[in-house]
Amino acid sequence: MSIPSARRILAATAAALLLAGCTGADGEEKSGTADSSITVFNGANGAIVENWNPFSPTQLQPTNGTMYEALFWYNLANDAPPQPMLATGYSWNTDGTELTVTAREGVKWSDGQPFTAKDVAFTFDLIKRTKAINATNLDITSSVAKDDKTAVITFGTKSFTDEAAIIGHTPMIPEHIWSKIPDPEKTINQNPVGTGPFKLKSFSAQSFVIEKNPNYWQPGKPQIQNVRYISLATADAASAALTAGQVDWMSSYLPGLDQLLKNHKDLSYVNTPTMTTSIFTCAGAEYGCKGPQTDPAVRQAIYHAINRDQLNKLAGGGYAATASPTMLLPERDQKWIADPSQQAIPGTGDAAKANQILDAAGWAKGADGIRAKGGERLSMTIQTVSGWSDYISLNDTMAQQLKEVGIELKPTQLSWNEWNNNQVQGRYQLSLDSIGLGANSNPYHIYQPKYASGTTAKVGESARTSGNFARYHNDTVDKAIAVAAGTNDEAAQKEQYKAIQTEIVRDLPYIPIYVNSLLTEFNTSRATGWPSNDNKYALPASWKIWDNGIVLANITPAK
């Protein structure tokens, strides 16, 4: 297995079920349900340091989702509208500067106090007052509760595009506790009180346990009594723990998974490809990018020359799904893809077309079989992280495929820090990375960070985080993104996305390869009802926040 997957698929959670039927402290025999317990591996490695602060970037992963909940929840595994959690409804004024939220009634914090719209208003007011926890830089001007059911949040600027961040990614916190915390960004929140299906039971540096919240507002949930999280150093250790039955839920790419699971009938997996593996190119010559990849013809030729079926077989284990040149997911985002012919990329490459594009652009074949133009050889370096075995095979296979059309690809392997730093600073020619997993499935969350020139910077300066690493600049795209941000009318947005798609499919600053697999493995001997390929009721990855609470609240102890 590759450690790489451990990053992309960062955390695999493994839940190992404590032996049901152990005698309780009182010696009473309990039924399987009463002390049902599973073990989750969410990718944690090394020592676990306690931090249940739902606003902290170093929080332990189950904090958001199992303990704290947001107003709504977005299921990124399908295109369903946001599902109501702590709110039952929301509405914007026409300017997009005032959001009215209706809080759910009958919800209790895990300490028994009632949850009201006052807590909602307090949460956003705290974010307004504390820059360090304002992760999406919301321009909140006021946040008040009109009554116990209604909270009104006003913004200084048009905030439609922040909708997903506001209602789907802001954890609701209890006013009666957090109003007494002086530094909300620095507390480790040792006794977390939330509305989620679970609450903290015990903690140690190697493992912690969360237990069922008896006050949970969804009747009959959760059914699982205890969930234990463990830390494992490597993907090898995770795979060994899975087959030994010590882990019930984890997300790791394990090569030869079908073979591995054949001998273990309790183990199953689900594949939810969500991230498009792409070749990032340093495309913007005006920002200081150097190399043949600054010529759009070269990028188009690479796009056509690679044989994606072969890449999937040799590097993706056959688990990858077809990508769309629009960088959206062909199935989930069907309604956003304007031109049906751009729904999916043909699997077999088209070398003839690639040759034709390069010939037309003036790249002529040299004596060594590599093309050149004006004394510049068509040779580029492509970087990836050492240890990401599937990406390394991708690079090696593409190098062979591209050689046939006269392009030389020189793969390099770097440490994660250096690889990431090169992308941020623009000091690369080609780089393998992936795109996807926005705040919700609206294409804005892919097009704005990756293609708008506002999120890029000159080579040598830092582009914004997860920003426009390609140094791509296109006025048509910039304008369309700005217009789409100013409305929450889907039809109007589609119009703009259509304009963007026409440009980026031609310019290809990011060359899509395939939608990489996201494999999640389950042990069904202690719990059932996990998401399946037929029923993706949540993104099943054990490292995903928010969805973790949905999955754990829905599974049931095995009979």
Next chain:
Amino acid sequence: MRYLSRKLGFYLVALWAALTLNFLIPRMMPGDPVEIMLAKLGQKGPVTPESREAIEAMLGTDSSRPLWAQYGDYLAGLANGDLGVSLVFFPAPVSSIIAQTLPWTIGLIGLATIISFLTGVGLGTLAGWKRGSWMDNLIPVTTMFQSVPYFWLALILLFLLGSVWPVFPLNGGYDVYNVTPGWNGPFLASVVYYGTLPALTIILSSIGGWMLGMRNMMVSTLSDDYMVTAEAKGLRSRRIMMRYAARNAVLPSISGFAISLGFVVAGSIITEAVFSYPGIGSALLQAVGGNDYALMQGILLIITLSVLGANLLVDLLYSVIDPRIRARG
């Protein structure tokens, strides 16, 4: 006294040089801690470019501060015993991370080093005493274990004794499912059980050196004149072996042992990675992965202090054992 003060002066300079390197080397690494924290956060869920400002505000980092000013803060902090706040585990202080992980490393690697030394020296004594016997054949076997790469040996043993024949647990420091950490019997028993396989790999891979060194010293000691005298006096052979031969032959090994104790803290990274052991090596790995300068500096400081301390101890012990060293100074 002059010898002592010169030695102490030398160690002070060495300490200062090591501290300065501790400060500089992490800062030469590519990458920016805020960027790394953001990228890692992005794996749990979406992050927006604006998150950067929030995280900078939270960490209070000011990357524009000149290096020499950071160096001054660092030395002043060390003088007050303040190692700073970890970034990877923000807001936990570095000292608490070290306090949490160091006992595991000292327990596992320290005990394994002591066991390896005692067994190796014991076997070496016997092999030297009865040279030419079957004991000599042990030496190539143990040196083979020493020469295969350690991680490979560890992985093979883990695979065989953890997966194929599940005699030992696959990972971790203790049975997290069934015992509660603390001074109780089941927990301690679990720690010993979980530590056995990692300790075994360390012992297997280091015993050969001790054994070979001890055997060869025994052989050369046995040819000394006082051995003949001892035999002529009619002493029991066991007494000759232990009191006359082994006692003299073990001297070089003792100094080697003291130095290897100094490296106990540093030598644990691979062991801890292979066995998912919760010690200081895995904390160092995480610190490097996250460009966590404060935590790296803290751990490197502990390593530096233990190596320097062990060397100082050997120097001082030698001046007691061997007066010639003092005189030359």
